[in-house]
Amino acid sequence: MPTQRITDRFDKVRAEGRAALVTYMMAGDPDIEASFDALCALRDNGADIIELGAPFTDPMADGPAIQMAGQRSLKAGTTLADVLALAARFREDDRDTPLILMGYANPVFHMGYDAFAEAAAKSGIDGTIIVDLPPEEDHELRQAYEKYGISVIRLATPTTSEKRIAKVAEGASGFLYYVAVAGVTGAGSADPEDIRDGVERARRVSGLPVCVGFGVRTGEQAAAMARIADGVVVGSAFVDHVRLALESGASGSIAARVGGLAKELSTALKSA
Amino acid sequence: MNKLNTWDQWPDENGRFGEFGGRYVAETLMPLILDLEEEYRAAKKDPSFKAQMEDLWAHYVGRPSPLYHAERISEHFGGPKIYFKRDELNHTGAHKINNCLGQVLLAMRMGKKRIIAETGAGQHGVATATVCARFGLQCVVFMGATDVERQKPNVFRMKLLGAEIVPVSSGTGTLKDAMNEALRDWVTNIDNTFYCIGTAAGPHPYPELVRDFQSVIGREAKEQILEREGRLPDAVMACIGGGSNAIGLFHPFIEDEGVRLIGVEASGHGIETGQHAAALNGGKPGILHGNKTYLLQTEDGQIIDAHSISAGLDYPGIGPEHAFLRDTGRAEYLTCTDKEALEAFKLCTRLEGIIPALEPAHAIARLGDVCETMDKDQILIMNLCGRGDKDIFSVAEHLGMDI
Numbered sequence: 001m002p003t004q005r006i007t008d009r010f011d012k013v014r015a016e017g018r019a020a021l022v023t024y025m026m027a028g029d030p031d032i033e034a035s036f037d038a039l040c041a042l043r044d045n046g047a048d049i050i051e052l053g054a055p056f057t058d059p060m061a062d063g064p065a066i067q068m069a070g071q072r073s074l075k076a077g078t079t080l081a082d083v084l085a086l087a088a089r090f091r092e093d094d095r096d097t098p099l100i101l102m103g104y105a106n107p108v109f110h111m112g113y114d115a116f117a118e119a120a121a122k123s124g125i126d127g128t129i130i131v132d133l134p135p136e137e138d139h140e141l142r143q144a145y146e147k148y149g150i151s152v153i154r155l156a157t158p159t160t161s162e163k164r165i166a167k168v169a170e171g172a173s174g175f176l177y178y179v180a181v182a183g184v185t186g187a188g189s190a191d192p193e194d195i196r197d198g199v200e201r202a203r204r205v206s207g208l209p210v211c212v213g214f215g216v217r218t219g220e221q222a223a224a225m226a227r228i229a230d231g232v233v234v235g236s237a238f239v240d241h242v243r244l245a246l247e248s249g250a251s252g253s254i255a256a257r258v259g260g261l262a263k264e265l266s267t268a269l270k271s272a
Numbered sequence: 273m274n275k276l277n278t279w280d281q282w283p284d285e286n287g288r289f290g291e292f293g294g295r296y297v298a299e300t301l302m303p304l305i306l307d308l309e310e311e312y313r314a315a316k317k318d319p320s321f322k323a324q325m326e327d328l329w330a331h332y333v334g335r336p337s338p339l340y341h342a343e344r345i346s347e348h349f350g351g352p353k354i355y356f357k358r359d360e361l362n363h364t365g366a367h368k369i370n371n372c373l374g375q376v377l378l379a380m381r382m383g384k385k386r387i388i389a390e391t392g393a394g395q396h397g398v399a400t401a402t403v404c405a406r407f408g409l410q411c412v413v414f415m416g417a418t419d420v421e422r423q424k425p426n427v428f429r430m431k432l433l434g435a436e437i438v439p440v441s442s443g444t445g446t447l448k449d450a451m452n453e454a455l456r457d458w459v460t461n462i463d464n465t466f467y468c469i470g471t472a473a474g475p476h477p478y479p480e481l482v483r484d485f486q487s488v489i490g491r492e493a494k495e496q497i498l499e500r501e502g503r504l505p506d507a508v509m510a511c512i513g514g515g516s517n518a519i520g521l522f523h524p525f526i527e528d529e530g531v532r533l534i535g536v537e538a539s540g541h542g543i544e545t546g547q548h549a550a551a552l553n554g555g556k557p558g559i560l561h562g563n564k565t566y567l568l569q570t571e572d573g574q575i576i577d578a579h580s581i582s583a584g585l586d587y588p589g590i591g592p593e594h595a596f597l598r599d600t601g602r603a604e605y606l607t608c609t610d611k612e613a614l615e616a617f618k619l620c621t622r623l624e625g626i627i628p629a630l631e632p633a634h635a636i637a638r639l640g641d642v643c644e645t646m647d648k649d650q651i652l653i654m655n656l657c658g659r660g661d662k663d664i665f666s667v668a669e670h671l672g673m674d675i
Binding site: 056057058059060061062063067074079080081104105106107108109110111131132133134136137154155156157159160161164168179182183184187 | 286294295296297298299300302303304442443448452455456459460462556558559560561562564567569571572573574575
């Protein structure tokens with residue numbers, strides 16, 4: 001079952017005495033072929049879990065880096081079906097690396113929750129983070145996921161109260177994504193000590209591994225965050241490498257660039 | 273769907289109008305909208321809140337706005353007696369301030385000192401900036417770059433009022449993009465910031481509270497028509513972008529089943545061209561900006577940019593209560609093109625000596641068709657929700673005139 005793949009991965013990482021490296025890339029940025037190479041480079045350079053962004057025209061929770069990545073992907077004509085096909089292609093040769101689809105509700109709603117769940121399961125998607133489906137609104141999607149064992153990955157934030165975290169934890173599986181700073185993706189960075197209690201509470205109430213994201217860009221920051229979390233999520237920094245590669249006219253260098261950053265982060269987590 | 277007992281029972285405790293509405297926001301914002309809902313419930317029960325609103329409506333906004341028998345327009349269309357609800361005479365020139373006052377008072381109850389808003393035509397931005405000036409609050413207005421260009425007079429007014437204008441160039445630089453950016457600001461500045469949404473859309477409780485604040489329009493109209501005519505109107509009518517002026521007029525009549533509720537959406541260059549803003553007539557249900565409602569979208573669920581000559585109607589969605597009223601058949605929704613709105617703009621100006629905003633010009637344009645379905649002894653109330661001063665430059669351009 002898909003959720004099992006996530007659990008197995010955290011077991012493995014824990015056995016190695018370190019935090020998991022969770023990496024985000026926008027699918028189809030700048031095209032599907034480049035994305036596929038980038039995903040392989042991430043995996044080959046130490047990414048433990050891969051989040052695959054599905055583009056949306058109105059990414060309300062994202063900062064400029066991921067907004068632009070989504071626009072590049074949409075410009076290339078990427079559809080939700082293309083994102084799933086990309087996942088399926090990656091899954092052909094990789095049975096172990098959890099794949100998490102991250103995106104917004106409307107494309108998924110438009111495909112139909114049942115149709116999406118079936119297609120996602122067939123494509124080897126293990127869980128999803130649908131940013132604008134809070135616990136109050138995701139019951140239909142959870143129902144659709146049930147028979148395929150796909151995880152609903154929920155978000156917790158520094159604004160999540162003791163009472164609220166119970167609501168967030170109920171029905172969540174796989175892991176919890178702790179948003180370190182109130183803000184959009186790619187902005188600011190948190191002091192691990194400031195969120196230590198919140199992360200601990202999320203872990204205690206949910207019984208799930210907690211991965212911390214937002215504002216983590218370097219090996220040093222990742223290592224610091226690893227002291228309090230079960231996993232560290234890095235997104236905008238990878239997406240920035242795509243932009244930099246395109247701006248320098250070297251789109252062929254994307255895989256090497258993101259692989260390099262994954263290596264740096266992975267090494268830092270192993271020695272943290 | 274729950275059993276429909278009364279029209280008035282909506283939204284339910286989950287913020288739903290039938291299947292529409294809801295709270296589709298990122299987790300960071302959930303505690304904020306839950307707090308807002310709690311504060312709104314408390315304010316509703318607090319007589320001092322109501323008294324403060326009513327005092328400001330009377331002495332600052334100039335309410336009640338008149339209900340005016342538009343004799344020459346009525347004669348022109350040869351049908352029922354047409355009344356205009358004159359919300360364009362409000363301070364700042366549109367209905368928007370009804371809602372801004374309510375939300376800013378709520379913000380102050382919550383101890384928030386920084387108010388953010390999105391704006392299309394600039395009317396909501398001007399109203400928000402006005403109320404913030406009145407109460408000495410910081411005001412930041414997000415406005416699509418395209419709209420900043422076509423609504424220069426309002427941009428200047430907001431600046432005079434002390435607001436900071438943030439032009440938004442993502443997407444097509446219109447209202448939806450301004451709303452995305454306002455949501456991003458809100459999620460970043462949660463501690464001190466209140467998001468004053470301009471229309472009856474967004475996550476629960478916004479559609480409900482905006483409707484409640486705007487319902488002053490319909491309550492007054494009802495009282496005024498009963499006094500003037502001794503009976504209810506046969507139809508009430510308003511233009512619709514997000515739908516706040518329309519829901520404000522409709523809602524007090526919603527239980528009066530004999531009163532037709534008629535909304536007019538902007539169909540831009542025509543629905544068949546794909547360049548329009550008619551979410552109900554040319555869209556499908558979807559999820560955007562915190563609510564489930566009708567949206568202009570592609571086969572893959574990507575949002576399509578709207579088009580309308582009127583910046584205030586240039587939005588790919590619609591308030592969730594309108595989606596519900598449409599699907600249940602309680603309200604009718606017509607459309608009007610850019611060209612028809614311009615003609616109606618001229619007609620109203622010449623026949624009544626009232627320069628309407630381009631937004632209500634859309635409703636005026638459909639009066640003829642609606643009148644054909646009504647008898648001479650019937651009564652129709654149309655909300656003239658804004659004045660056209662802000663539009664004279666863009667109208668001149670469309671008419672090929674130099675000023």
